[in-house]
Amino acid sequence: MEKLVFERPFIKKLNSGMPSKFGLKTRMEPITEIDEVSVKELIDKYGSPLFVISEKTIRKTYKSAERAFSTRYPKVQFAWSYKTNYLDAVCRVFHKEGAWAEVVSGFEYEKALRNNNPGDQIIFNGPDKSRKDLELATANGSLIHIDHFDELYALIDLAEKSEKKPKVAIRINMDTGIYPQWDRFGFNYENGEAWDALNRIMLSGNLDLVGLHTHIGTFILSADAYGKAAAKLADLAVSLERKYNHVIKYIDMGGGFASNSNLKGAYLPGSDTVPGIDEYADAISSALINSAIKPDNLPLLILETGRALIDEAGYLLGTVLANKRMADGRRSTILDIGVNILFTAFWYDHNIRPAQPFSEHSEETAIYGPLCMNIDVLREAVDFPPLKKDDRVVINRVGAYNMTQWMQFITMRPNVVMIDEKGGVHIIRRNETIDDLVSLEKLPPHLK
Amino acid sequence: MKIKKNIAVSESGFVFDPSTGESFSLNQVGLELVELLKQGEDFDAIKKEILEKYDVDEISFEKYYYDFINSLNQNQLLED
Numbered sequence: 001m002e003k004l005v006f007e008r009p010f011i012k013k014l015n016s017g018m019p020s021k022f023g024l025k026t027r028m029e030p031i032t033e034i035d036e037v038s039v040k041e042l043i044d045k046y047g048s049p050l051f052v053i054s055e056k057t058i059r060k061t062y063k064s065a066e067r068a069f070s071t072r073y074p075k076v077q078f079a080w081s082y083k084t085n086y087l088d089a090v091c092r093v094f095h096k097e098g099a100w101a102e103v104v105s106g107f108e109y110e111k112a113l114r115n116n117n118p119g120d121q122i123i124f125n126g127p128d129k130s131r132k133d134l135e136l137a138t139a140n141g142s143l144i145h146i147d148h149f150d151e152l153y154a155l156i157d158l159a160e161k162s163e164k165k166p167k168v169a170i171r172i173n174m175d176t177g178i179y180p181q182w183d184r185f186g187f188n189y190e191n192g193e194a195w196d197a198l199n200r201i202m203l204s205g206n207l208d209l210v211g212l213h214t215h216i217g218t219f220i221l222s223a224d225a226y227g228k229a230a231a232k233l234a235d236l237a238v239s240l241e242r243k244y245n246h247v248i249k250y251i252d253m254g255g256g257f258a259s260n261s262n263l264k265g266a267y268l269p270g271s272d273t274v275p276g277i278d279e280y281a282d283a284i285s286s287a288l289i290n291s292a293i294k295p296d297n298l299p300l301l302i303l304e305t306g307r308a309l310i311d312e313a314g315y316l317l318g319t320v321l322a323n324k325r326m327a328d329g330r331r332s333t334i335l336d337i338g339v340n341i342l343f344t345a346f347w348y349d350h351n352i353r354p355a356q357p358f359s360e361h362s363e364e365t366a367i368y369g370p371l372c373m374n375i376d377v378l379r380e381a382v383d384f385p386p387l388k389k390d391d392r393v394v395i396n397r398v399g400a401y402n403m404t405q406w407m408q409f410i411t412m413r414p415n416v417v418m419i420d421e422k423g424g425v426h427i428i429r430r431n432e433t434i435d436d437l438v439s440l441e442k443l444p445p446h447l448k
Numbered sequence: 449m450k451i452k453k454n455i456a457v458s459e460s461g462f463v464f465d466p467s468t469g470e471s472f473s474l475n476q477v478g479l480e481l482v483e484l485l486k487q488g489e490d491f492d493a494i495k496k497e498i499l500e501k502y503d504v505d506e507i508s509f510e511k512y513y514y515d516f517i518n519s520l521n522q523n524q525l526l527e528d
Contacts (some may be wrong), residue, residue, distance in 0.1 A: 006504035009478035009516040011463065013523060014471045325515060329522045361475040386475070388508065 008323070008386040010331075012363045028362075028385070030354045031394040034315055035419045039355040039394055042417065047431065048319040048392070049337045051403060051416040055093055057313035058399075059421070062097045065309060068277045072285035075300040079123050081255055082108040084306030084400045085314075089418050089428035091115050094309070102304040106133040113140075123252065123304070125171065125213070127151075127185065134158055138166040145213045145252070146170045147186055152197060159206035169211035169252065170197050174232050176225035182217045189232050198236065202244050209246065212236055215254025215304070219263065223275045226253060227283035234291030237299065252302035253284055259311035261348045261397045277308060307400040314399025316342060317355065320391045321370055331365045333387060337395065338369030338376050341413060343405040344398060345369075345378050352378065355392035358385040371410050408432060449517060450527045451485045465525060472523060477502065481516060 032039055035054050043050060062078070069076040079102035080094035086108060091101070092115055101112035104126030112122045119140025124133070127147040134155060137144050139162075146152050146168055155166050171186030172194045187194040201207045212233045216225055233251050240246050257280050260270040288301065318337035326332055335352075339345045352367060365384035369376035378395075387393070406413055412432040417425050456464040461474035463482070474482060477498070484494045491513070498509055520526050 003503040004501060006498075006502040006509075007475055007477050008512045009475060009481050011472050011474050011478050011482075011516070011519050011523060011525075014473055323515070325518060329519070359475055361473065388512075 006388075007359055007361075008388050010361065010363055010386050012361065028353060030357055031315075031396065032355055032357075034394075036423055037419055037425060039317055039392055042425065043317055043319065043392055046415045046417055046425075046427065048317060049341060049414045050317045051341075051398070051414065052315040052317060053087075053090060053399065053416065053418040053428065054313045054315070055418055055420050058090070058093050058310065059097060061309050061312055062094065062099070065277045065281075065303075065305065066098070068281040069285065069301065069303065072281050073288065073301050074298060077250075077300055077302045078309075079121075079252075079302055079304050080309075081304050081306030082111060083404055085310050085403050086111055087403055087416060087428055088115060089426070090310065090399075090403075100302075104128075106130060106136075109133060109137065109142075120167075123302070125215075125304075131158070134166070135162070138162055138164050141167060143210060144168045145211075146197070146201075149197065152200060155207060156200075156204045159204070165206060165208045167208045167210045168201060169209070169213045169248075169250070170194060170201070171213045171215065172233065172236070174214065174216070174229060176216050176228040176232075178217055178220060178222060178225045180217075182215070185215065186213070189236075194236065195239070198240060202240070202246065209240075209248060211248050211250040211252055211299070211302070213252040213254065213302075216256060218256045219258045219307070220256045221258055221273060221275065223279040223283040226280055227287040229253065230284045230287035231291060234288055234293050237297075238292045241294075241297065247297045248299055250300035250302050251288065252304065255303065255305040255307070257305045257308040259307045259397060259400065261311060261344070262351070264347060264349055266349075310399040311397045312399065314397065314402065316395040316398045316402070318393050318395070320387045320389055320393065322389060323387070326366065330381075331363055331384075331386070332368055333365050333384065334368045334370060335378065335393060336370050337378065337393075338371040338411065339378070340369075340371060340376075340407045340409040340411060341402065342369070342378065342395065342398065343402050343407070344400070348397075349382075350378060350395050351397065352382070352384070352393055352395050354385055354387055355394050358387070361385065373410070403429075408437065412437075449485065449491075450488070451482060451520065452525055452527055455482075455486075455525060457482055457486065463525070468524065470523075472525075477512075478516060481513070482520075 034052055079100040082103045100121040101117045102123040103109045103112050119142045122142040124137045124142050125145045159166050172189050173183045173186045174189035187197045201209050214229050216229050237248050258274040262270045318335045321334045321336055324332045362383045362385045367379040415431045416429040418428045419425055461479040463472040
């Protein structure tokens with residue numbers, strides 16, 4: 001006789017008090033496969049923990065975002081935000097779909113070049129661009145988005161000594177009604193600093209002002225704020241044309257669109273509160289089309305959205321290391337996934353799902369990572385089925401920021417695989433080994 | 449290790465403790481263990497029965513069994 005599946009025995013106290021506002025609990029389904037590839041096989045072959053990227057999901061998400069904007073506005077260009085996920089394979093999927101590159105450091109700029117992006121299709125943002133970075137970007141005809149006056153003057157100086165005119169835009173921060181207002185990057189719109197910077201660029205005569213850029217914040221849940229921002233940039237474009245008879249080529253609305261992840265402290269899940277990409281597209285396109293910009297001069301609309309394009313395509317697979325009972329009787333489950341590789345656990349209440357079928361029983365559980373550090377908490381309290389040691393779990397929506405902000409701390413960074421559109425699995429970043437790490441270290445002679 | 453005599457357990461795993469008025473739910477394995485305990489079976493007999501029926505090794509079972517007993521104790525379902 002075939003034996004029955006053993007589930008850890010447990011007893012749960014029933015509370016007959018007031019039901020929560022949302023009534024019955026949501027039924028959780030296991031994630032047993034990703035793009036028809038079995039989670040169990042992935043872990044057996046590539047180890048645990050394991051990051052998995054679905055190429056199919058990247059392309060699908062990109063196409064739907066592209067469609068949302070291009071059906072509302074005549075000229076649209078996406079630029080892939082490298083800092084969100086700069087694994088080469090991921091970047092190349094976006095570039096193959098038609099995205100330019102958006103980088104914020106010399107290192108990312110080099111990566112964009114190595115990924116075969118033409119210089120004039122790389123947008124260079126951020127407050128940290130060295131003289132060497134600026135020279136290289138100017139020589140390559142890249143789009144340099146100026147962040148502060150020191151950079152502006154450095155560029156004017158560089159342009160005087162260079163044969164090529166740097167192609168520039170300025171980053172503009174502004175009040176769009178959202179809190180907190182981001183004002184640390186770029187020049188302020190309301191206090192006139194942005195206009196001041198534009199005047200200096202136009203009067204310098206040796207910089208080619210090609211665009212205007214803003215990035216109003218991150219995980220912005222109000223599409224309306226983008227409409228306000230686009231309207232303000234359009235006003236500046238109109239003023240530039242009126243005063244200098246200069247037509248800018250593009251308006252770059254940056255990124256910051258939210259993904260469906262659940263922010264910590266949020267009352268409702270992300271899937272209920274996050275605007276769809278169509279709402280962002282509608283707000284931005286309407287503001288530009290309804291502005292005073294002449295129809296013939298409508299600028300190219302550039303978008304640098306990162307999180308909303310990649311979060312959904314990333315999964316993190318892991319294994320249960322142990323179960324414990326806390327002093328107050330609560331269950332805790334320890335996974336081999338720590339906050340060192342799942343950096344976004346600091347911001348989100350991640351959706352952690354078993355990778356194998358389970359019964360309908362569940363109990364309040366604290367889910368911890370493997371680090372011997374008190375901060376290593378994935379979920380403080382979640383209604384979770386009783387998993388056993390060696391059971392597998394899947395955390396979805398982890399494609400953004402984790403594979404760039406992860407830390408080599410206590411444990412090594414694991415393999416990252418990509419499942420291609422035909423179901424083929426490829427390692428796109430191999431797991432670190434102790435040799436990788438110690439190869440960077442040097443011992444002084446007296447300690448050898 | 450004895451479970452309180454007056455505890456009512458239904459076939460579906462619903463547990464009622466008349467002395468406190470509290471109720472609990474058990475999963476399938478939990479239910480079987482409570483029933484075996486109610487019948488007064490000792491650990492070895494219970495282990496034999498579960499290992500024959502379920503796909504679990506001896507060490508894992510022992511680990512989960514004692515954790516389960518702790519939960520029963522925590523919920524004051526065991527006799528002093």
